[in-house]
Amino acid sequence: MxxxxxxxxxxxxxxxxxxxxxxxxxxxxxxxxxxxxxxxxxxxxxxxxxxxxxxxxxxxxxxxxxxxxxxxxxxxxxxxxxxxxxxxxxxxxxxxxxxxxxxxxxxxxxxxxxxxxxxxxxxxxxxxxxxxxxxxIPESLAPHGFLVEPMSNAEKAIQHAFATRAAFSWEPESALVLGNGPLGLLTLARLARDVDDLYCLGRRDRPDPSIDIIEKLGATYVDSRETPVPEIPTEYGHVDIAIEATGYAKHAFEVLDALAPNGVGALLGVPSDWEFEIDGGRLHREMVLQNKALVGSVNSHIPHFEMAIDTVSSLxxxxxxxxxxxxxxxxxxxxxxxxxxxxxxxxxxxxxxxxx
Amino acid sequence: MxxxxxxxxxxxxxxxxxxxxxxxxxxxxxxxxxxxxxxxxxxxxxxxxxxxxxxxxxxxxxxxxxxxxxxxxxxxxxxxxxxxxxxxxxxxxxxxxxxxxxxxxxxxxxxxxxxxxxxxxxxxxxxxxxxxxxxxIPESLAPHGFLVEPMSNAEKAIQHAFATRAAFSWEPESALVLGNGPLGLLTLARLARDVDDLYCLGRRDRPDPSIDIIEKLGATYVDSRETPVPEIPTEYGHVDIAIEATGYAKHAFEVLDALAPNGVGALLGVPSDWEFEIDGGRLHREMVLQNKALVGSVNSHIPHFEMAIDTVSSLxxxxxxxxxxxxxxxxxxxxxxxxxxxxxxxxxxxxxxxxx
Missing domain, CATH: 3.90.180.10 (Medium-chain alcohol dehydrogenases, catalytic domain)
Structure with missing residues (x-):
């Protein structure tokens, strides 16, 4: 064969x-x-x-x-x-x-x-x-069922991000996806089911088909060359949940600055080794005084596939x-x-x- | 008055x-x-x-x-x-x-x-x-009831750490407390209720009363001058849960290396600004591929006080x-x-x- x-x-x-x-x-x-x-x-x-x-x-x-x-x-x-x-x-x-x-x-x-x-x-x-x-999966999903596996990765990351906030009342009102590749866009579409105030970060010039999709989803495109992650709060406000889908290691730490108090960042990227400087004292203090969380997520299994089937069916x-x-x-x-x-x-x- | x-x-x-x-x-x-x-x-x-x-x-x-x-x-x-x-x-x-x-x-x-x-x-x-x-609180707790408030901070940190792991089966078998001050020792005593394999990190020479307490609790004292946090896995094995109570900002990031897959680090310290270098690429990748989490926790409220009353009563x-x-x-x-x-x-x- x-x-x-x-x-x-x-x-x-x-x-x-x-x-x-x-x-x-x-x-x-x-x-x-x-x-x-x-x-x-x-x-x-x-x-x-x-x-x-x-x-x-x-x-x-x-x-x-x-x-x-x-x-x-x-x-x-x-x-x-x-x-x-x-x-x-x-x-x-x-x-x-x-x-x-x-x-x-x-x-x-x-x-x-x-x-x-x-x-x-x-x-x-x-x-x-x-x-x-x-x-x-249902017959109707056959043509684009290959979107279920990547969506299941987003489902797991979101599930684990919500779990980190399960010990108190938390309903995210704003969300940021870092990355406008396929996984970023699927994650954005998934978050659009629950969250109204949506942002998606990329580094592309217009016109660009991914920016068109971001905007058709009702989200705001954030050009990281104009608005680096730590400046997102000043430009657009803090976000309650952020999902990193760039694999760019600095985002994993910078995202803490973009989070509102009690916010969570979920990491999906798999970067290579890279040493760089952070203000670790400030980030540590902010995580504590503002009850922030960071969670890594990889892969997915049957329950996430089932959630993803539901989500992909609703796209x-x-x-x-x-x-x-x-x-x-x-x-x-x-x-x-x-x-x-x-x-x-x-x-x-x-x-x-x-x-x- | x-x-x-x-x-x-x-x-x-x-x-x-x-x-x-x-x-x-x-x-x-x-x-x-x-x-x-x-x-x-x-x-x-x-x-x-x-x-x-x-x-x-x-x-x-x-x-x-x-x-x-x-x-x-x-x-x-x-x-x-x-x-x-x-x-x-x-x-x-x-x-x-x-x-x-x-x-x-x-x-x-x-x-x-x-x-x-x-x-x-x-x-x-x-x-x-x-x-x-x-x-x-019960009359019997009157003499040392002032331990309830600090213990309630440990209770909240542990509650939030467990919440981050709530989306899958997780029972920590080993725990590390960073810091052998009063909050570190109270946290260690709290963790001793659930976890057998316990470590507590400090930087004191023997003889020292806090080291005596660590060992009377059945925990292993880790001298950070001999075994820095990233070397803990080599020397003692990885830990499933770590609670940072030092306020030393590097610990907030180094602790990721001490965690076993699916492990969580909870941060309680409040450091000042401090810029330093990390291998952010490696830490980011490890968080993702090993499903690790980091959570900040501050203060506590009535439910944590009630848990703490129970814990302090059992000390x-x-x-x-x-x-x-x-x-x-x-x-x-x-x-x-x-x-x-x-x-x-x-x-x-x-x-x-x-x-x-």
Whole structure:
């Protein structure tokens, strides 16, 4: 079958031919429909994040998949069910994090990630998965179901941010998303369900399609070149919740200045080492005297996928049309991996809707 | 009546004579028994934290009080009830934070603090308080009830730290307290109720009474001069929860390295501005990939006082005897404000137990 993989020593993915996987009992064979591309895929391609499956000199990409069940074996699924796979898998049988349904909280070494960490991904005509890692979604979500996995990461970050504020009365009235890439825009759309006063930070010139989406969502675009994060309160007011989706390490600390008293910042980016100076005394004092919190969040699991299905189902059609800028055939997928300012979210298509 | 106050331009508190307050209806007149002294009092004396009541050139000290009701006016209290006052008061009538019983979450300008911010404290023979800011405690706690207010700050920090981890299964097995002052030791004793594997960081040479207490609690003393915070994992292992009670700003960030995956650091100190370098990229990445959290916590309110009453009631007698190193008569209180390594927690006594 056709698969899209990155090879050791190569800088761009290519189409390869691999054997079609055979599902064991308890596994499901899924025919892939579409697979989204995100920043993590680019890091895997560059070799800066994750790792190849042991013994292989290539890695099949893709962790944002949607597909249709073609062989449910002994599982409760039925042929034709539309499903989304989660990302993490146990490295050896299982472990406590998987047993209690929280693989997203597993530490290093206690998980593989399909398409990212030591395991092949979903960018192939077929993939297999244990039934417990598949979430069924409504047929209507099939075309853009690949947005569920990235949205589930936003759901987890927001869930954990709210948890930090659970010991007192807290209803955020304003929210800031740092980053106007696909994850930033999905997070902004998610927050728009609960919060009226919305801001999204980027560093793009107009005209720009992401700025158009920000403004169509009713949010204010903050150009970080004109208004650095610490100046946001002066220019726009403090925010109750901020979600960092830039991977720019200074934002993780600067965001404390943008938060209102009792506010929380959730971090989603994965920066490299970088030493820089902060006014640690002031930030420490402000966190204490104003009861602020900072929380890191990675990955997501079934409950977050379920929240994300609900959220993606509620997204306006225009948002999906504008965010998904390109769906590329798997036979010639290179355009899905190009990065330019006109492209926001791309996906690789294995089966066009007309051929399902 | 006799009161202990700091005067503008003076560096040590002295005994003064002020009119005995008259309770309005709905207020309670309390005869003060004992008032604890802590680091915040020293900051108030130095003028580095808080502020004098508007129009006054002195401030009556003290926010860790215990007393006995002598005039309950129209309130539900009865003469002879043993009570502890909370610290924050509304500056103008009331506001939303006080109305919903969460003055500890009020931002700057929305609260006064008795003995700290713009209001006189409790170090006087009598004080008045609205009934809603008094907590009744059992008679048995009268001698060391002044430990309830500082313990309530630990309770709030621990409550908020646990809240940050509420979205998943989390039971801390190891805990680190940064700081071996009175608040650090009280926090350590509180954590000893739930956690077996305990560490407390200080920078004192043996023999030292605080190190003795740490070890009698079954905890391990960590000398920060030998084992700086980032080296704690190598030397002792990672910890699930850490509470910072040093006010040393670098600890607020270094503590992230000491935390196990899914761990949380709670900050209680109030440092001054201080610029220093951190590896912000690495700390940001570790917070995300290991789901770590950091939360600031200040002050406390009725529910935390109630938790603290329960905790202080359960403290072993030896702990209270060892922590409360000096109880000084109000007529000559200077020894309560001296700082030396033999002193841990001091209190000023207005009425000896024998004269109650």
């Amino acid at each position: 056709r698969a899209i993989a990155v090879h050791r020593g190569e800088e761009s993915p290519r189409v390869i031919d691999v054997p079609t996987p055979e599902p064991a009992d308890g596994e499901v064979l899924v025919k892939t429909l579409r697979v989204g591309v995100d920043g993590t895929d680019h890091e895997v391609i560059k070799g800066t994040h994750g790792g190849f499956p042991p013994g292989d000199d290539y890695q099949i990409l893709g962790h944002e998949a949607i597909g249709v069940v073609v062989d449910p074996t002994t599982t409760g699924f039925e042929e034709g069910d539309i499903v989304i796979p989660t990302v993490r898998r146990p490295p050896d049988g299982t472990n406590e994090y998987f047993e209690r349904g929280e693989p997203d909280m597993a530490p290093d070494g206690k998980y593989l990630e399909r398409g990212i960490v030591d395991a092949h991904g979903y960018m192939s005509e077929y993939f297999t998965s244990a039934a417990e890692f598949l979430v069924e 306006p059609d225009w948002f999906i049309d504008d965010v998904v800028t390109e769906v590329v055939p798997a036979a010639d997928p290179s355009a899905a991996f190009e990065r330019n300012k006109e492209q926001i979210k791309t996906a690789v298509e294995f089966v066009p809707p007309s051929e399902r | 006799r009161a202990i106050a700091v005067h503008r331009g003076e560096e040590s508190p002295r005994v003064i004579d002020v009119p005995t307050p008259e309770p309005a209806d709905g207020e309670v007149l309390v005869k003060t028994l004992r008032v604890g002294v802590d680091g915040t009092d020293h900051e108030v004396i130095k003028g580095t934290h808080g502020g004098f009541p508007p129009g006054d050139d002195y401030q009556i000290l003290g926010h860790e009080a215990i007393g006995v009701v002598v005039d309950p006016t129209t309130t539900g209290f009865e003469e002879g009830d043993i009570v502890i006052p909370t610290v924050r008061r509304p500056p103008d009538g009331t506001n939303e934070y006080f109305e919903r019983g969460e003055p500890d979450m009020a931002p700057d300008g929305k609260y006064l603090e008795r003995g700290i911010v713009d209001a006189h404290g409790y170090m006087s023979e009598y004080f008045t308080s609205a009934a809603e800011f008094l907590v009744e 072993p007698d030896w702990f209270i005897d060892d922590v409360v190193t000096e109880v000084v008569p109000a007529a000559d209180p200077s020894a309560a404000f001296e700082r030396n390594k033999e002193q841990i927690k001091t209190a000023v006594e207005f009425v000896p137990p024998s004269e109650r």
